[in-house]
Amino acid sequence: MFCSEEVKPPEEARLSHEMNGSGYQSLGIDAGRGEEGEEEKEEEKEEEGGGCVLPQDTVCSSGCGTKMWTAALLTVLLSSVDSDEYCYNQPDCDPYAWGDMFPSCHPLLEEHHSPINLDQHTTRNVSLGPLHLEGFDVTQPGHWTLNNDGHSVVLQVGGGMSVSGGGLPDVYHTIQLHFHWGGPATNGSEHTVDRRRFPMEMHIVNMKSIHPNITAALDDPTGLAVLGFFIDVAYAENVHFGHISQKLSSVAYKGQTTRVKPFPLMSLLPKHNMSQYYRYSGSLTTPPCSQVVLWTLYEIPVFISWSQLAQFTSQIFSTEEDADQVTPLQNNFRHVHPTFSRTISASRDARLLAGGAGRPLGSPVSLQLLQMVLLGGFLSAL
């Protein structure tokens, strides 16, 4: 019933990946930015001949001392950057290489990345009550659209829903929800709890209502509010989740789209535990990794069946339908990042990780969570 797994081998493997030079370590000029001021960087650029990334004796000997050459090179590089060019499973485009293509994804340049690991280092904020989820408990008119974008399965939910309260600075319109998952034998949530990863994670993305489009929201440090839900596995089918999982076969390949009949979104959520959550400021977990997200992570998971989980891990492909080799989309999660100086707030009713900074746990988090889930199930059955 309870399937979170401790994160160790994947992270160790990825660390060795970094050390092999195909990740952060390969970024000559970028790797130094975390330790230098802007002025020093500009001086260094001038000395090296207008911003050459590689050593002068290998590149600048053929005449790249002119800024015009560099500008032309940068133009070519930037025009080739497309948000579609990132991936999760190839060394040249996986999350450890995103910083090469999208500087704002580089962990040495920016410090407020997501996802993070949640542990007992939280600060209780009694003013954080439940969020107001407008329109989540009714059936919206029209239709929703489910799409395979090559990186996830995205449900565009149109208008009519919004989130506010719970410490959010504004009203945020609900735009879409999507999922992150692992493989047949590995978990794939993005955030972890005491270093344990859940089988899946669902993100409900909401945009601050004052912004006309996502481009404007990405310029606002609190432009997006994302609600994150861990997804765990039980033996019973989740009939509400079936509204989505039953449609997955229609969006097996990248670019495919299908209609979904709207349903009350609240039916997907742990409605008896919506006041138990954690809040922190972070980033998009996909390129361009913009640090504009107020994260709300709920501590009680959504439960789905093994077969519903398998539909994600085996029936979604990251390539075009007519490609020679189709690759199942698996492990579409970004690695966890340090919290640095960020405060992780526990809501007034959060129970799992609100023991105060550094206080040792009385019992394992997984056992505490199991007890809470069982109790919640008992109460909801009354």
Ligand SMILES: [Zn+2]
């Ligand atoms: Zn996401």
